[in-house]
Amino acid sequence: MTDPYKILGVTPTSTEDEINTAYRNLVKQYHPDKYVGNPLAELAAEKIKEINAAYDQIMNNRKQSTGQNQSYGYSDNNQNENSDFRKVRMLINSGRIIEAESLLNSIQVRDAQWHxxxxxxxxxxxxxxMAYQHFERAASQDPSNMEYRMARDNMGYSGMQYRNVGNMGGYNDSCCDGCQTLICADCCCEMCGGNLIPCIGCR
Incomplete structure (x- = not known):
């Protein structure tokens, strides 16, 4: 395997925070969600595997002194993952969202991975x-899982952007707003001798 530090773009003297930051940035760059339907999807998936392996190797080496040895990386290919959860991931990645939701609803254990x-x-x-709420539950139930924390943080930022746009009228406009605009335009037009919306009696 290539030097794991080179894969993450860090050095053996880098702090754990620096390694975590480098790892998060690389996962964001090659995350499968960014490559759905993209011919580079397979290459991105291979890159994610390489990044995970490098991160796991570095972190496990650093934890050996305490007797800990576990997988830290993006868990899309976790061998211990519940078979139903693996199927849900496959359904999501293939765009079969309704089937994925139905399968999740049939699972009784609502653990961090479920959320x-x-x-x-x-x-x-x-x-x-709702996505943010589930990501928040997942991260709170398994705070050591980088994937869950990243999903929560990214969704929190994206959701904030969505709500900000909505508050500016991008998503919250009602049909009444459109009617009010037409009425105002018609009044202005009549003041200038025209008639934007002719009434029935004028026909």
């Missing part, structure tokens, strides 16, 4: 507030 995957479903459906 993370349901958050992914909600995000795909455009229900950003």
């Amino acid at each position: 993370f995957l349901m958050g992914m479903v909600m995000k795909k459906k455009g229900w950003y507030d």
